[in-house]
Amino acid sequence: MNEPVALPAPVQSLAVRVAIIGGGPAGLMAADVLSSEGYDVQLFDAMPSVGRKFLLAGRGGLNLTHAEAMPAFMSRYGGFAEELSTAIAQFDNEAVRRWSSELGQNTFIGSSHRVFPVGMKASPLLRAWLNRLQGSDGRKPVRFHARHRWIGWEGGDWVFDTLQGHRHFTFDAVVLALGGGSWARLGSDGAWVPLLEGRGVGVSPLVASNCGFDVQRPWSDHFRSRYAGHPLKSVALTVLSAPGADPDQALFRRKGEFVATDTGFEGSLIYAASAAARAQLAAHASAHILIDLLPDHSLERVLLEVAKPRGSRSLSTHLKSRLGLDGIKAGLLYEVLSPETLKDERALAIAIKALPLVLGASRPLDEAISSAGGVCWDALDGQHGLKALPGVFCAGEMLDWDAPTGGYLLTACLALGRKAGQDVHRYLQAQLAVSRPT
Ligand SMILES: Cc1cc2nc3c(=O)[nH]c(=O)nc-3n(C[C@H](O)[C@H](O)[C@H](O)COP(=O)(O)OP(=O)(O)OC[C@H]3O[C@@H](n4cnc5c(N)ncnc54)[C@H](O)[C@@H]3O)c2cc1C
Known part of the structure; x- marks a missing residue:
């Protein structure tokens, strides 16, 4: 060389x-x-x-x-x-x-x-x-x-x-x-x-390459006003090869961090995933992603902690004390999951390890770090x-x-x-x- x-x-x-x-x-x-x-x-x-x-x-x-x-x-x-x-x-x-x-x-x-x-x-x-x-x-x-x-x-x-x-x-x-x-x-x-x-x-x-993305279903006013600009640190991001596809066959999976914006996400891990997400948007008009909010914990460990008795404590307090999930990570769970899923210990543990979201569009070319x-x-x-x-x-x-x-x-x-x-x-x-x- x-x-x-x-x-x-x-x-x-x-x-x-x-x-x-x-x-x-x-x-x-x-x-x-x-x-x-x-x-x-x-x-x-x-x-x-x-x-x-x-x-x-x-x-x-x-x-x-x-x-x-x-x-x-x-x-x-x-x-x-x-x-x-x-x-x-x-x-x-x-x-x-x-x-x-x-x-x-x-x-x-x-x-x-x-x-x-x-x-x-x-x-x-x-x-x-x-x-x-x-x-x-x-x-x-x-x-x-x-x-x-x-x-x-x-x-x-x-x-x-x-x-x-x-x-x-x-x-x-x-x-x-x-x-x-x-x-x-x-x-x-x-x-x-x-x-x-x-x-x-x-x-x-x-x-646009190395760009942010908008989520397909806009954030609620509550999520946007509380968490836009907040970083999601130590997470893993997966871009599926098709809607509902096997995560083991994913186009992209990596640990890192990114930031919630008014309309979706931006930041280094999202930029790294941008080529895969762009390909999905071109093929399916949407890109299905999974966010692992606790990539250093196994699903079994998460399930074990979620299933521990919480007595009179709220779910938020329980998740924070057992798994350290609070702030934007907890906010995302409440934003994305139905009340039924939040009540179902196994479904909640699965979602903490693979929270499904759909990206609907990349941000405009002019905002991107680079162009392909x-x-x-x-x-x-x-x-x-x-x-x-x-x-x-x-x-x-x-x-x-x-x-x-x-x-x-x-x-x-x-x-x-x-x-x-x-x-x-x-x-x-x-x-x-x-x-x-x-
Ligand atoms: C916010 C941001 C942060 C970045 N950070 C990094 C980083 O940390 N590390 C990294 O590797 N990359 C980074 N990049 C990417 C990097 O800056 C670009 O990839 C690089 O500058 C491209 O170099 P270039 O010479 O090809 O083009 P450019 O730097 O875009 O230069 C092109 C030049 O051509 C001129 N020009 C265009 N059209 C005409 C015309 N018709 N007549 C005359 N002149 C014209 C323009 O005025 C410009 O001066 C970043 C980009 C952005 C936007």
Whole structure:
């Protein structure tokens, strides 16, 4: 893993025009590779400044990557692991940590093996990175064009909407790193989809990933007002493969925590289950889940405790004293179960271990942490260039892949940005070799 790729010899200040459109982590990494090779790189972004989603990601602790071994790491990309394997093999979780350290931000491994910069934030890393791109290490500086929204082509020109009106540019090679479709106010709005489709590039629809879900039957006013915003800690979540299906054949089962919202659930465990839940919603218009409120207790133990005599104590007091079930966990039982089930000791114990709920919809794409879908892999040539648009390469979240939170998103975006930069370098070297007189 992480073998350096053999690249052609560096070129100094090549008089070719290279553009990166999109200044998120993928675009900045492509710019880093190409500027370090001596190209005249121009980076365009629709927003007044670059890296806005990266900065947001740092708000709750920038989870750069994950420290698990590569086979487990790659398995998080599910059906896209093969497509991503070349890029990530050349820029894996250890490379991400080295890159961050080179920029002055050492990393540490958190309790769940997630990797964070010591300062937890994205801003010092971004600042150091932009300094490097602006030539602090002696390279030819990348030229940044903020407030330049790419809106399409006119003839061979790339057209940008700017505060001064439309500006036209021509380039020898372009990396598109336009992001997915969530958090449009930070710049990645998916407006590129029809532009590329119009030029014959296959794009799988952008859908919400790592997102919250609404429950099919809305919460009661009582539950919503008391428990929206409350965390469900140390629970296990199962996504069934069909309504009423065998939990042993479930699509997803994992321990973790999530949060009740006004309309359903959000949070890390729900995000991790989002691909499975999304597949169920697509197939059945609903996703049937089970919540194990006490994953460290066996059903027998729960039944034993529930069945203990409670004398004159209320059921709530009994559940709290025998099993520690209170707050939102007890609230959920009362919200979901009928009075008959609550009175039936065995049925109640079964429900504590597998509380059934139905999700009716995912939250809108714009609220999601990331989007699945994007430029189809078969629209790319052997490298990351578009078959339909020679000299145009794609990187980052705008490609069709998906991963849970845990640092897998940023690792793949950085690795794909690096790969696109290297592919552009190879492409330009090949072009130069063809045009050079023999
Ligand atoms: C709240 C939140 C927290 C997150 N936390 C983490 C985390 O801790 N760890 C992790 O791994 N991932 C995290 N992510 C996901 C991660 O931030 C993204 O996957 C990553 O930023 C995608 O990188 P990108 O370069 O592909 O696209 P983006 O970062 O989305 O950048 C795309 C850029 O393209 C620009 N652009 C778009 N269209 C145009 C156009 N037409 N013309 C010019 N410019 C354009 C945009 O302005 C933007 O600057 C988080 C996301 C969110 C929303």
